[in-house]
Amino acid sequence: MNQGKLTFKGGVHVPEYKELAESKSIEVAESPQFAYIPLHQHIGAPCDPVVNVGDRVTIGQKIGESGAFVSGTVHASIAGTVKEIKMMYTPTGGKAKCIVIENDGTDEMHESIKGKSLDDLSPQEIIGLVKESGITGMGGASFPAHVKFSIPEDKKIDTIILNGAECEPYLTGDHRLMLEEPEAIVFGLKAIKKALGVEKAYIGIENNKMDAVEAVQKAISPEDGIEVAVLQTKYPQGAEKSIIYAITGRSVGTGALPLEVGVVVSNVATSKAIADAIQHGKPVYERVVTVTGRGIVEPKNLMVRIGTPFSELIRQSGGFKGKPGKVISGGPMMGIAQFTLDVPVIKGSGGILVLPEEEVKEEPVLPCIKCGKCLDVCPSRLQPLFISAYALKNDVEKADSYSAMACVECGACSFICPAKRPLSESIRNIKKEIIAKRKKS
Amino acid sequence: MDGKVMDPANNDTVVLDDMLIVSLSPHIKSDESVKRTMLDVIIALVPAMIGSVYFFGFDAIRLLLVTVIAALIFEFGIQKLFKKPVRIMDLSAVVTGILLALNLPAGTPWWVAVFGAAFAIIIVKEFFGGIGQNFMNPALGARAALVASWPGIMTAYTNPDGISAATPLGILKAGEGSLPAIQRMVFGDIGGVIGETSAILLLIGGLYLIIRNVIDWKIPVIYIATTAVVLTLLGVESSNLMFHILGGGLILGAFFMATDYASSPVTPKGRIIFAVGCGLLTALIRVKGGLPEGVSYAILIMNVATPLIEKLTRPKVFGEVK
Numbered sequence: 001m002n003q004g005k006l007t008f009k010g011g012v013h014v015p016e017y018k019e020l021a022e023s024k025s026i027e028v029a030e031s032p033q034f035a036y037i038p039l040h041q042h043i044g045a046p047c048d049p050v051v052n053v054g055d056r057v058t059i060g061q062k063i064g065e066s067g068a069f070v071s072g073t074v075h076a077s078i079a080g081t082v083k084e085i086k087m088m089y090t091p092t093g094g095k096a097k098c099i100v101i102e103n104d105g106t107d108e109m110h111e112s113i114k115g116k117s118l119d120d121l122s123p124q125e126i127i128g129l130v131k132e133s134g135i136t137g138m139g140g141a142s143f144p145a146h147v148k149f150s151i152p153e154d155k156k157i158d159t160i161i162l163n164g165a166e167c168e169p170y171l172t173g174d175h176r177l178m179l180e181e182p183e184a185i186v187f188g189l190k191a192i193k194k195a196l197g198v199e200k201a202y203i204g205i206e207n208n209k210m211d212a213v214e215a216v217q218k219a220i221s222p223e224d225g226i227e228v229a230v231l232q233t234k235y236p237q238g239a240e241k242s243i244i245y246a247i248t249g250r251s252v253g254t255g256a257l258p259l260e261v262g263v264v265v266s267n268v269a270t271s272k273a274i275a276d277a278i279q280h281g282k283p284v285y286e287r288v289v290t291v292t293g294r295g296i297v298e299p300k301n302l303m304v305r306i307g308t309p310f311s312e313l314i315r316q317s318g319g320f321k322g323k324p325g326k327v328i329s330g331g332p333m334m335g336i337a338q339f340t341l342d343v344p345v346i347k348g349s350g351g352i353l354v355l356p357e358e359e360v361k362e363e364p365v366l367p368c369i370k371c372g373k374c375l376d377v378c379p380s381r382l383q384p385l386f387i388s389a390y391a392l393k394n395d396v397e398k399a400d401s402y403s404a405m406a407c408v409e410c411g412a413c414s415f416i417c418p419a420k421r422p423l424s425e426s427i428r429n430i431k432k433e434i435i436a437k438r439k440k441s
Numbered sequence: 442m443d444g445k446v447m448d449p450a451n452n453d454t455v456v457l458d459d460m461l462i463v464s465l466s467p468h469i470k471s472d473e474s475v476k477r478t479m480l481d482v483i484i485a486l487v488p489a490m491i492g493s494v495y496f497f498g499f500d501a502i503r504l505l506l507v508t509v510i511a512a513l514i515f516e517f518g519i520q521k522l523f524k525k526p527v528r529i530m531d532l533s534a535v536v537t538g539i540l541l542a543l544n545l546p547a548g549t550p551w552w553v554a555v556f557g558a559a560f561a562i563i564i565v566k567e568f569f570g571g572i573g574q575n576f577m578n579p580a581l582g583a584r585a586a587l588v589a590s591w592p593g594i595m596t597a598y599t600n601p602d603g604i605s606a607a608t609p610l611g612i613l614k615a616g617e618g619s620l621p622a623i624q625r626m627v628f629g630d631i632g633g634v635i636g637e638t639s640a641i642l643l644l645i646g647g648l649y650l651i652i653r654n655v656i657d658w659k660i661p662v663i664y665i666a667t668t669a670v671v672l673t674l675l676g677v678e679s680s681n682l683m684f685h686i687l688g689g690g691l692i693l694g695a696f697f698m699a700t701d702y703a704s705s706p707v708t709p710k711g712r713i714i715f716a717v718g719c720g721l722l723t724a725l726i727r728v729k730g731g732l733p734e735g736v737s738y739a740i741l742i743m744n745v746a747t748p749l750i751e752k753l754t755r756p757k758v759f760g761e762v763k
Contacts, residue, residue, distance in 0.1 A: 009759075014469070169469065241759065253760035325462050332468040339463045353468075360462050366475050366531070369573040372657075372707035373473070380759045385707065403758045411467030418473035419573075425465040 004207030007232035008242040012377040012412045014169050014235045014333065016208060021292040021299040022172040026180055028303045029289075029316055033103050035078045035307030036088055037063065038096040041346040042136040043143045044070035049099055055082045060110040060283050062132075063099050072144045072347070073134035077285035077305035080104040091310070091329035091343045093336055098344070101307070113281040118191055121278065126195040133277035134284045134347070139163055139174075139238070139267030140330060142348035145274070148264060149195050155259050160201040161247055162189050164216070164268040165231055165238030167206060168331025171351045173288035174268050176301045178205065178212035181272055182219035184279070188271030189226060191278055196264060201226045203268070204243050208233040235333060236410040240265050242379050254380075254406040269350075284347050291317040295324045295354030304345050310352055311341035325360030328353040333411045366419040374413035374423055380406045384413035384423040391430035396437050399430040407431060475572070479532035481655045485646035486539050486697070492642040493543065493635040496601035500547040501635045507551050509538035511558035519567045533572050537561050540580035540697060543636020544690070544737075545587075546598050553594055557583040577744035578701045581694075581737050588737075598632040608633045610689040613681060614733035626687040637690035647696030660705065660716045661695035667720025675728040685727065694736035695719070704744040711747075711754035718743045718750075 040046035047064030051057055057076040064074040076099075084100040121129065131146035151157055162185065166174040178185060185203070193201055205213050207230050220226045229247045231237050241252045243265060250261040258265050269288065276282040285306050292299040297318025304313060310327065314320065328335040329343070330351055345352075374384035382403055390398040404427055413423040493501040516534040520527045541557050561583035566575045575582075588595045599605050609631060612618040621631050629639025637643075650656045665686060672685055685691070699705060699719050706715050719739045726735030 012471075014471075245759075251760040254758060256760065324460065326464075326468055327461055328466075328468055332466070334466050335468065336466065337461070337463045337468065339461055355468060357462075360468075361470075363470065366528070367571060367573045369475055369478070369533075370702040370707055371478065372702070375707055375709070375756065381756045382758060383707065383756065402755075403761075406758045406760075415467050415469065416471050416473060418471075418475050418478055420470060420474075422465070424467065428465065 004230040004232055006229055006246040007234055008245045008379055010377055010379045011234040012416050017170045018172055021290050021301055022175055024301050026176050026288055026301045026303050031078050031103060031305050032308040032312050035101045035305060036098045036344040037074055037307040038090045038098045038346055039064040039074060040096040041142060042072035047074055049085055051082050053082050053085060057082060057101060058108045058110040060113045060285055070144055070147050072136040075134055075283040075285045076101055077307050078103045079106045079108040089343050090346060091336060091349055115280045116278055118278055123195045126191055129277055130274060135273045136347050137267055138269035138273060138287060138347060140348050140350055145270055151259060156262055157196050157198050157259060157264055158200060158262045159248055160192055160198050161243060161263060161265045162203040162268050162271050163238055163243055163265055164203055164205040165243055167235045167238040168333055170292050170353050171290050171331045173290045173301055173350050175209050175212055177269055177272055177288055179215050182215045184275040185268050185271045186219045188275035191274050192266060199225050202229045202247050204229045204231050204247055206231045206233040206237055235412060236379055239379060239408050239410055289345055289349055290351040293354040295321055295356035297321045306347060307344045310343050313352055323357040324354050325357035326355040363420045365421055368419055368421055371418060373416045377412040377416050379410060380408055382406060388423040388426045391426040396433045400434045404430055405434060475531045478655055479536050481653050482536045485649045488642035488645045489636050492629050492639040496629055496638060497547040497635045504542040504545050504549060504554055507554045508542040508558050509535055511555045512538035512562050515559050515562040519563050534562060537579045541583050544580060544584045544634050547635050548597055548599055549594060553587060553591055557587050560586045573703045575703045577704050577741050578698050581698055581741055584737055585741060600632045601630055609684045610733040613684060623683055637693045640687045640692050643692045643696060656700040657712055660700050660712050663713055663716035664695040664699055664719045667717045668723045671721050671724035675724060689734050690736045694740055699740050704747055706747050706751045708751055708754040708756055711750045714750050715743050
């Protein structure tokens with residue numbers, strides 16, 4: 001086994017703040033009185049409801065699906081009555097149609113929920129089950145897993161990487177999952193290997209989680225064709241392109257998919273969801289959410305039903321400590337600041353981070369001093385200072401010519417900038433302009 | 442779902458919707474700051490400043506105080522005049538003031554120093570947009586202006602004992618006079634501008650900047666190495682090479698002037714080209730030019746070439762195939 005030297009070029013050491021929650025075992029959260037389940041939690045087409053107001057639903061019952069290939073089926077996370085179907089805000093910042101279910105307290109499971117044997121499933125059946133179970137990338141991107149696993153005929157995949165880097169500060173859900181459910185994670189990976197007919201697989205874990213490395217290592221049998229790749233702890237080690245380079249030395253170009261270099265990357269939580277779908281017949285109706293930050297009385301890793309409101313989880317974690325400044329869905333580097341707690345947990349919600357008011361400093365933006373630190377940390381080897389300067393002048397063409405589209409929006413440049421310039425933020429905005437302009441022409 | 446959450450402190454609910462701060466990620470920032478960076482440069486210059494006071498006494502204190510105070514006053518004044526935010530607290534003017542003082546001979550009159558500070562801050566820095574926008578190193582730009590305006594004063598080097606004396610490189614250029622011992626050059630007991638004489642004190646500061654990740658080690662190392670190589674190629678005897686490296690402000694220039702952020706390239710390859718260019722020009726000026734000294738003009742010329750170098754050395758984007 002390698003010694004944790006695997007890494008990519010660039011990147012930055014960020015404070016980890018993992019100690020708040022990393023030693024807390026996953027706790028099952030109370031099932032909510034009301035679940036608000038968005039029909040659009042994923043990349044792709046939104047689902048249409050397949051239940052009506054007034055229907056009784058049970059846990060794991062399909063309540064929304066789409067005819068489109070790129071979409072993710074949604075399931076009821078509690079048993080009860082469909083009260084309403086309405087537009088609501090989701091943690092991604094936009095609005096989506098949500099199915100509101102009132103809990104009847106029975107926790108009755110749907111009759112379809114039955115385990116299968118992996119040996120009985122053909123590769124096509126595995127991918128079909130992944131689709132039926134509504135499995136989308138649980139690392140945050142929420143890309144439908146069955147789409148990722150449907151490899152075009154002309155492409156050859158030879159390596160699968162499970163991403164257990166969890167390089168976002170504060171978040172510990174994947175870490176806990178690797179400690180507590182390593183067998184399930186490895187089982188899920190074996191299923192992916194079978195579905196794609198691939199021999200070689202890696203589980204990439206940063207070397208700040210050596211206990212997880214050990215746990216996962218124990219769960220692997222020598223004949224599995226799975227290797228634990230210990231990665232250097234550096235942000236953004238878990239970015240798809242970074243982890244592929246760190247483990248295989250292959251570079252995925254701008255706009256290209258990992259499959260172009262023969263690799264498929266999945267998150268460890270996604271792998272666990274695949275194991276649940278096969279072994280227990282469980283679709284994605286719950287996930288691990290790290291509720292953490294110094295603005296929370298008792299940070300926790302909770303197994304949460306999809307659709308549980310943020311406010312409910314904050315209450316179950318002892319409430320706010322002091323005055324909250326920011327409530328973030330996800331981690332501090334790429335997460336989305338929320339303006340309300342009336343948003344539900346979705347499949348991509350890895351964490352709820354509460355920064356107390358005193359940690360949210362509004363620092364003045366100073367002129368760029370051209371120190372070049374943003375170049376040093378950029379995993380895409382861009383020149384954030386120049387792209388940002390053009391972005392702030394709304395010079396779409398120039399920003400594009402400096403390869404703005406290669407930005408992975410990791411935020412490392414904004415983090416390191418001594419002048420506190422909104423580098424990543426402005427580049428993200430100009431990328432939208434570039435896409436809009438390309439569409440027009 | 443009515444925006445309320447339990448406040449454990451008073452066992453009551455509070456409405457939060459108007460309290461939460463919303464902004465784009467990232468939500469945490471590093472401790473790096475412009476002021477801290479400038480402070481690091483000042484800290485790195487402390488050994489050289491102490492050395493200058495030790496060797497040149499009150500003259501050094503006088504020049505350091507005059508240039509720093511003048512630089513701060515000019516920066517404050519011009520920012521007020523231009524109705525720009527006053528940013529003297531970022532300490533960049535202090536850095537410019539110190540570097541300017543260290544580039545003056547001990548006997549420089551106060552009004553020449555003040556003129557230099559004005560030129561550095563007003564003309565080179567603020568006229569071009571202030572911090573980060575100066576197209577050449579402000580202190581070096583000012584030194585060049587002073588040498589052009591008062592060549593006599595600016596080359597009236599004195600030994601630390603106050604007796605006027607040629608610099609080691611001046612002696613080499615003229616081909617007459619006796620060179621000081623190498624040990625004296627290492628410690629700084631030689632003629633020259635007040636900050637360039639002690640190689641060891643400058644190196645301590647330079648090392649600090651490298652360790653603190655304030656400067657890229659490649660610029661000074663490649664600069665000095667290139668100078669040595671080109672000097673050798675141009676026929677400088679190896680016995681005289683150490684005088685060239687330790688004297689004439691090469692170490693001061695390589696570590697503290699050529700590494701100026703705004704006027705040197707940000708691209709990794711660009712920094713190498715820049716450093717090689719500085720070394721090449723320094724050696725050429727010293728051997729083939731009319732001046733004994735080449736560091737100032739070498740850096741200034743490369744400063745002007747910086748935008749071009751940056752354009753030509755754009756880093757290859759990750760995953761991009763040529």
